[in-house]
Amino acid sequence: MSAKVSNFQETPSQTAGPYVHIGLMPTHAGNAGSYDGEIGVSPFVDGVKGEIIEIRGAVIDGQGMTLRDAVIESWQADADGRYPGETGADPCVTGHCRFAADPASGEFCLRTVKPGIVADRAGVTQAPHISLWIVARGINQGLSTRIYFEDEDNGSDFLLGRIENKNRCGTLIAKKTGEASYRFEIKLQGPDETVFLDI
Amino acid sequence: MGKAMIDSGRLIPRNGAVHPVRRDMEYKTSVLRSPDFPLLSLESTKTEETGPVFGHTSLGPLDNDLILNWSKGLASAIGERILLHGRVIDENGRSVPKALIEIWQANAGGRYRHVEDTYFAPLDDNFGGCGRTLTDAEGRYQFMTIKPGAYPWPNRGNDWRPAHIHFSIFGHSFGQRLITQMYFEGDPLIDRCPIAATIKDRSQLERLVAPLDFLAARPLDFLAYRFDIVLRGRRQTMFENKTEGL
Numbered sequence: 001m002s003a004k005v006s007n008f009q010e011t012p013s014q015t016a017g018p019y020v021h022i023g024l025m026p027t028h029a030g031n032a033g034s035y036d037g038e039i040g041v042s043p044f045v046d047g048v049k050g051e052i053i054e055i056r057g058a059v060i061d062g063q064g065m066t067l068r069d070a071v072i073e074s075w076q077a078d079a080d081g082r083y084p085g086e087t088g089a090d091p092c093v094t095g096h097c098r099f100a101a102d103p104a105s106g107e108f109c110l111r112t113v114k115p116g117i118v119a120d121r122a123g124v125t126q127a128p129h130i131s132l133w134i135v136a137r138g139i140n141q142g143l144s145t146r147i148y149f150e151d152e153d154n155g156s157d158f159l160l161g162r163i164e165n166k167n168r169c170g171t172l173i174a175k176k177t178g179e180a181s182y183r184f185e186i187k188l189q190g191p192d193e194t195v196f197l198d199i
Numbered sequence: 200m201g202k203a204m205i206d207s208g209r210l211i212p213r214n215g216a217v218h219p220v221r222r223d224m225e226y227k228t229s230v231l232r233s234p235d236f237p238l239l240s241l242e243s244t245k246t247e248e249t250g251p252v253f254g255h256t257s258l259g260p261l262d263n264d265l266i267l268n269w270s271k272g273l274a275s276a277i278g279e280r281i282l283l284h285g286r287v288i289d290e291n292g293r294s295v296p297k298a299l300i301e302i303w304q305a306n307a308g309g310r311y312r313h314v315e316d317t318y319f320a321p322l323d324d325n326f327g328g329c330g331r332t333l334t335d336a337e338g339r340y341q342f343m344t345i346k347p348g349a350y351p352w353p354n355r356g357n358d359w360r361p362a363h364i365h366f367s368i369f370g371h372s373f374g375q376r377l378i379t380q381m382y383f384e385g386d387p388l389i390d391r392c393p394i395a396a397t398i399k400d401r402s403q404l405e406r407l408v409a410p411l412d413f414l415a416a417r418p419l420d421f422l423a424y425r426f427d428i429v430l431r432g433r434r435q436t437m438f439e440n441k442t443e444g445l
Contacts, residue, residue, distance in 0.1 A: 016378045022312065031329070
């Protein structure tokens with residue numbers, strides 16, 4: 001027997017379903033003009049400092065099929081590793097973007113500024129990365145993961161260092177495919193399953 | 200204690216027991232779209248503790264009125280008129296002001312305005328099906344809308360979704376991100392729905408079922424339903440900011 005701690009529990013998740021675009025990306029649903037200005041159209045505006053890159057990829061199910069209904073949100077720091085709102089952050093970086101799988105091919109493209117090294121608490125540093133949150137029909141709770149970059153020094157990143165099976169670290173690292181362009185595939189199952197985060 | 204102190208702690212880890220299972224044979228699409236491996240559990244970092252700020256300036260005056268927003272105020276959508284309202288708090292019981300709430304739903308006949316929805320129930324010329332708003336200083340929000348219809352969907356032999364409204368909530372940090380669905384009190388289809396049933400703890404599913412809020416109903420105009428939302432909180436003890444490992 002004991003007194004009760006007074007607290008609250010997070011509201012349970014439910015799948016975003018196949019029509020998530022109506023709410024988050026109405027133009028993608030065929031409903032352009034729902035709003036004056038949609039949210040998360042681009043993570044930066046003109047005048048941004050740093051390298052503009054394109055990351056292409058797809059979300060792939062357990063039988064190798066590409067999801068055509070997935071919506072992804074991204075959140076990232078600016079070219080100097082500062083998040084919007086931090087002192088000295090680039091005012092041209094909003095940091096947040098929404099992008100969707102193409103309804104025909106399932107391919108997605110994130111056009112953004114390459115983030116810098118993030119200085120975290122107590123001297124911990126994080127290699128340049130972009131945080132992702134993935135929703136779709138059949139995904140009962142949004143999936144979190146990160147994009148790191150093949151051409152950056154990821155050796156001392158705290159999160160990658162916590163992946164016990166080092167063979168899986170590569171699932172979080174975007175492959176360079178050309179000048180300022182990368183590829184990042186998100187595999188929901190299988191031997192190459194992407195490392196998803198409970199963070 | 201200032202705001203900096205309150206917001207400086209790490210995010211409280213998610214409690215998987217409140218959430219749906221990721222894979223459920225009765226919700227067939229989840230079978231190939233749920234990870235096989237356990238997720239990697241870590242303490243939150245600055246990446247998860249920060250997030251975009253949404254200002255009132257980007258929202259239009261009809262954005263939270265789904266009865267009128269598709270027609271730009273010229274004509275009303277068909278259906279049972281309802282006020283949907285509630286409050287967003289965090290796990291510490293604190294209000295979450297300026298949370299972005301986005302909703303989407305089917306029309307009164309159970310049809311979505313989406314290029315991929317082919318159900319033969321007709322579209323309503325005056326209903327788009329999306330709305331958005333920011334919570335006020337006490338975390339409160341409200342929408343005017345119509346009650347959506349139930350609709351069939353291909354899963355098991357004869358599955359129907361209960362009337363529901365999709366909710367997307369963006370608090371102050373990316374790690375709080377949440378999408379869920381709100382159901383309506385008394386709907387007999389909730390107990391037959393394999394998507395609702397992905398939440399195995401009945402008491403947690405009940406939190407998604409909005410009660411009729413008759414005191415908030417407006418005579419000769421609309422009924423009201425209430426839906427309160429809890430986002431992840433952050434730990435607030437004075438020991439939060441110690442150096443790693445010390």
